[in-house]
Every structure is written in structure tokens, then in C-alpha cells.
Amino acid sequence: MPGAGNYYTGTRMRILVTGGAGYVGSVVAAELLRAGHEVVIYDNLSHGHRRAVPQGAELVNGEVGDHEALGQLLQRHRPEAVMHFAALIEAGESMEAPERYFRNNTAGTLNLLECMLQHGPRRLVFSSTAALYGNPERTPIAEDAALRPTNAYGESKLLVERMLGWFHRIHGLRYASLRYFNAAGAAGELGEDHRPESHLIPIILQVAQGKRPSLAIYGTDYETADGTCIRDYIHVADLASAHVLAVEALATLDQLIYNLGNGRGFSVRQVVEVARKVTGHAIPAQDAPRRRGDPAVLVASSDKIRRELGWQPRYPELEQIVASAWEWRRKHPNGYEE
Numbered sequence: 001m002p003g004a005g006n007y008y009t010g011t012r013m014r015i016l017v018t019g020g021a022g023y024v025g026s027v028v029a030a031e032l033l034r035a036g037h038e039v040v041i042y043d044n045l046s047h048g049h050r051r052a053v054p055q056g057a058e059l060v061n062g063e064v065g066d067h068e069a070l071g072q073l074l075q076r077h078r079p080e081a082v083m084h085f086a087a088l089i090e091a092g093e094s095m096e097a098p099e100r101y102f103r104n105n106t107a108g109t110l111n112l113l114e115c116m117l118q119h120g121p122r123r124l125v126f127s128s129t130a131a132l133y134g135n136p137e138r139t140p141i142a143e144d145a146a147l148r149p150t151n152a153y154g155e156s157k158l159l160v161e162r163m164l165g166w167f168h169r170i171h172g173l174r175y176a177s178l179r180y181f182n183a184a185g186a187a188g189e190l191g192e193d194h195r196p197e198s199h200l201i202p203i204i205l206q207v208a209q210g211k212r213p214s215l216a217i218y219g220t221d222y223e224t225a226d227g228t229c230i231r232d233y234i235h236v237a238d239l240a241s242a243h244v245l246a247v248e249a250l251a252t253l254d255q256l257i258y259n260l261g262n263g264r265g266f267s268v269r270q271v272v273e274v275a276r277k278v279t280g281h282a283i284p285a286q287d288a289p290r291r292r293g294d295p296a297v298l299v300a301s302s303d304k305i306r307r308e309l310g311w312q313p314r315y316p317e318l319e320q321i322v323a324s325a326w327e328w329r330r331k332h333p334n335g336y337e338e
Contacts (some may be wrong), residue, residue, distance in 0.1 A: 003266045005287040014038040014077060016126045018064055018112065019085030020057065021048025023126065023194065024239060027187045028083060029327060030054035031240035032247075040077050042070070043086065049336035052190060064108040067115060074119035081123040081247050081286060084112060090198055091131060091151040095292045097208045098120060098152035105156035106163075113167055124164070125243055128179040130232075130298050132158050132261070139265070140232075140301035143257050151293030161257075174254040176246035181232040181261035181300045184238055186328030191246070192236075193335030201233070205329045208281035215283060217268050221288035222297075228268035230297040232261035235315035235324070259311075261300025262316045271318065278322045 015032055019025040020041030025048070029039050039057040042064070053059045062069045064086045087105045088094070094101045109126075116124065131154030132147045149155045167173040184201045186192065192202045206212045220227040242260050249256060266274075269285075276283050305311045315321060 008035040008244055009251075011248065011251070012036050012038065013080045013247070014040070014253065015247065016040050016042060016073070016077065016079040016082045017057075017085065018042045018046065018082065019087065019127075021045055021050065021052050021059065022085055023052075023192045024183050025085035026052040026084075027190050027236045028085070028240045028243045029057050030187065030190060031076055031237070033057060035244050040071060040073075040079060040179045043073040043247060046307055047194065049088050049193065051336040052193075054190070065104070065111050067111050070112065070115045071119055074115055078120070080121050081125070081241060081250065082112070082116060082121065083125045083127075083247060085127045087157075088125065089153065092198065092291050094151050094153035094156070101152050101156040102159070105153075106159045109160045109331060110163060113163065113173070116173070117171055122174055122175060123247065124175045125247045125250070126160065126164060126175060126177045128161060128177045129154060129157050130179055130181045130261070130300060132161070132179060132297065133295075135295045136298070139297055139299045140263050141259065141299065142301045143304055150225050150295055152308060168255050174250045176250060176256035176258070178242060178246060179257070179259050181234055181259070181298060183236050184233045185237065185315065185324040187237040187240065187324070191328035191332060191335075192193040192325065193332075194246055200231075200268065201275070202324055202329075204272060204275045204283055205279065205326055207283050208275065208279040208326070209333060213284065215272065215285040216288040217285050218288050219294060220287045221290075224267055224296060226267050226269045230265040230267045230299065231295055232263065232265050232299045233271070233318055233321055234261050235313065235321050238313040238315055241314075242305060242309075242311050246313055249309055259302050260303035260305065261302050262313055263300060263302060264316075265297060265299035266318055271322070274318050275326075278319060278326050
């Protein structure tokens with residue numbers, strides 16, 4: 001699998017990965033194994049897939065909100081670090097049922113932190129989001145930009161970041177909060193398969209597969225060159241290498257906050273055009289009303305993690321990202337459920 005193994009320290013750790021059967025979590029788990037770490041995955045499989053669990057990782061089925069089960073897991077395996085991906089991620093849904101997001105994302109993480117205080121460890125890498133920034137005043141967005149989420153999903157993650165700051169200050173928790181933008185692409189046998197799917201690139205590819213008649217473009221009147229939203233797309237393998245760098249850096253550093261993106265934005269219409277080129281499919285598209293809570297432009301500045309940890313995306317081109325996702329889709333036309 002692609003990655004940045006040459007950056008890694010080679011110091012072996014046992015790492016608990018919550019949500020490790022999901023899209024990003026599974027790719028990170030595979031990269032951890034490739035870097036020589038021992039991996040235990042904790043996932044309720046509500047959105048993850050058993051077939052996404054990489055060979056060599058142990059899967060434990062459970063809820064992050066289950067204090068007793070999580071405590072027993074930490075006692076039994078004694079991990080030296082935790083990577084926390086288990087969360088609901090749909091911004092649109094969060095504006096219809098915010099209570100689910102605060103219960104699962106915020107309260108669930110609090111339960112994890114309490115278990116870590118009780119049983120160890122004191123090192124956490126948190127899967128955060130660019131949704132914290134809302135409608136930014138400037139782009140590319142730096143880590144010190146104002147945090148003003150426009151949806152309950154972003155707010156649920158922001159509350160966690162605030163908790164992490166206090167746990168660091170009071171309990172000495174070492175943590176890295178990685179605010180990433182639009183994860184996309186596939187890494188070897190691991191790809192993106194949400195049920196239902198709501199992310200742009202896999203939806204476009206489902207149209208190319210003939211599984212959807214057309215694509216809905218939500219909002220064509222934004223203040224952008226072509227009227228559609230602009231996002232920063234980052235290859236999931238590049239995300240994974242950043243996570244491994246971060247967890248290893250916590251051996252000597254204690255509080256890290258990084259954006260993860262390519263620093264370039266592409267509009268929805270631009271992504272569609274690239275996908276048409278990659279797939280050779282017409283990909284019909286229909287204009288639709290805006291979705292509540294969608295910012296017009298989200299583009300990252302990742303200068304800080306490049307400078308401090310030496311991270312460098314290996315697959316920065318949108319065509320590379322879409323092509324890897326398309327290759328996975330052609331090999332797995334029904335996703336993980338063949």
C-alpha cells in the first residue's frame with residue numbers, strides 16, 4: 001500500500017484504533033501495520049466492514065459509548081496509544097438530528113477519554129475535521145483560523161477538541177488533532193464504501209458504474225467561479241501516513257493540531273470533469289438546491305505539518321485520487337459486499 005514508511009521511527013507500539021473498520025480508519029490501520037505497529041481495532045460495524053479490517057489486525061466488536069466493554073479492552077490489551085475514528089460524519093444529517101452527533105461523537109469520545117484516564121494510555125490521535133472552520137475569512141485555512149462550525153457535525157468535533165485541550169492541561173494527555181478536508185481515493189484493496197453514500201467522488205463513480213442515473217449538484221449559486229462548492233481533496237493514503245507520523249511524534253511532543261489537505265481547491269463541476277476523463281463516462285448531472293450548513297470554500301494550508309513532521313502528500317493530483325477510487329470500484333463493483 002502506498003504511504004510514507006521512510007518517515008517512520010520503527011519503534012513498535014500496540015495501538016487501539018476505534019472505527020478501524022471504516023474508510024479512513026482501515027487505511028490508517030493498514031499503514032500502522034506496515035510501519036511495524038501492533039493494531040487492535042474496536043468497531044461496532046454499523047458503518048464499517050469486516051472485509052476492510054486489514055490482515056494482521058485484531059477486530060473487537062463494540063461501542064465507544066460502552067464504558068465497561070471499552071475499559072476491559074484497554075485493560076486486556078494495554079495499548080500505548082489510541083487513534084480515534086469512530087464517529088458519525090454526515091454534515092447534512094447532523095442538521096436534521098444533531099442529538100445523534102453530540103451523543104455519538106462528543107459524549108462517546110468523552111467516555112473514551114475517561115476510560116483512558118482510568119486504564120491508560122495517555123496518547124491519542126483524534127480524527128477531526130475542516131468543518132470546524134465553517135465559512136472561513138481567508139483561504140487557504142491555517143490552524144489558527146477562527147473555529148465557527150456551520151453544522152452540528154463540526155460542532156460535535158469542536159467540542160471534542162476543547163475537551164482534549166483541558167485533558168492535556170489537567171491530566172497530561174498527549175494528543176494530536178488532525179483536521180482533514182475531503183478524504184478520497186483508494187489504497188490497494190481498501191476503498192470507500194459508505195451505506196448510504198454521501199461523498200462526492202464515490203457518488204460520481206456510482207453514476208459511471210450505472211448504479212445511479214445522475215449526479216445531484218447541491219448549490220450552483222455560491223460565490224465561486226462556477227457557482228459550485230470548492231473543496232480540498234486529499235488521498236486517503238496520504239492521510240494515513242500523516243496519522244502514523246503524528247502518533248509517533250507524540251512520544252516527544254504533547255499537543256499537536258494540524259490541517260491535512262493538498263492546499264488546492266476544486267469545484268464540484270471540476271471534479272465531475274476529471275471523473276469524466278478518468279472513467280470515459282458522460283456522468284449526467286442535475287442542479288439541486290443548496291444543502292444546509294455547506295460552506296462555499298474549504299481549502300487547507302498544511303504548511304505546519306509539512307514543516308514540523310516532514311509530511312508530504314505523495315498523491316496530490318485530483319486525477320490520481322479519482323483514478324485510484326475508480327480502479328477500486330471496478331475491482332469491487334458492489335463495494336465490500338460482493
